[in-house]
């Protein structure tokens with residue numbers, strides 16, 4: 483993405499008092515399973531740090547990809563999260579001091595219900611699902627990621643957006659003391675993103691709270707991040723503290739920073755090249771060195787489900 487370069491808590495320890503502090507609060511809301519979860523694919527249990535709590539009652543979604551998922555190691559050590567640095571390894575290396583709990587999310591703008599809510603209030607009514615999604619970064623690499631989350635549309639309905647609400651805007655937390663990357667002006671902080679209301683309400687769009695059955699590592703956007711599987715990865719804003727319903731298309735970080743390179747839609751499209759590289763193929767992270775790149779699919783392989791959202795839209799001009 484770079485445009486310019488600048489310089490353990492056990493379940494048995496959960497007590498009523500702990501409900502007010504730290505990570506345990508989320509687990510109380512989401513339901514915590516002490517028992518080990520069987521890990522398929524590349525997610526070896528020993529790779530998952532013990533301080534990441536298992537999420538209980540996670541049901542499998544029929545909307546999951548059947549492709550082999552990347553390992554937990556790949557998913558948590560090859561990241562883009564400029565708040566922690568520009569290199570793929572920086573988020574894992576420099577996010578240990580980030581405190582994702584306690585956490586609040588502000589809901590505002592064109593909606594009947596608004597306010598500042600604890601993460602627990604946000605999550606409480608929503609059963610968690612495992613959604614294994616193909617992920618395509620705009621930099622032409624890809625992964626398959628077993629997210630744990632719930633449909634964003636289910637959350638939006640609770641806040642009853644008005645008829646004026648045409649878009650949903652998202653904002654990442656601003657905490658330069660805990661996020662060393664925010665001390666450099668490499669992006670205009672805080673990171674912001676947005677979707678049209680139709681995109682936000684689409685059943686494939688989720689808010690993720692976990693990966694591989696455990697809560698999100700800091701580097702993947704703890705405690706709450708967006709996942710929109712037919713769009714380039716940069717739409718998947720991390721560590722969300724504000725969700726606003728707006729009448730106008732909101733500003734987004736990457737399209738502000740480099741409007742010729744990153745559009746508002748950011749639909750995965752093998753036919754529309756990035757100005758500095760082709761988008762026709764992608765390199766699957768974790769595949770053997772020198773193995774051939776694979777073709778990138780329109781809408782990242784989700785065309786059957788989402789192409790109808792864009793009938794009549796010129797996807798070359800609206801990239």
Ligand SMILES: Nc1nc2c(c(=O)[nH]1)N[C@H]1C(S)=C(S)[C@@H](COP(=O)(O)O)O[C@H]1N2
Pocket residue numbers: 483557560561562563564565619620654673701702703714715716717718719720721
């Ligand atoms: N707040 C914030 N969200 C962000 C980013 C970022 O730098 N800051 N990077 C985006 C980009 S470019 C990608 S590819 C994905 C990477 O998500 P992952 O590290 O969980 O795979 O996060 C997106 N969300």
Ligand SMILES: [Mo]
Pocket residue numbers: 483562619620621714715716
């Ligand atoms: Mo990305």
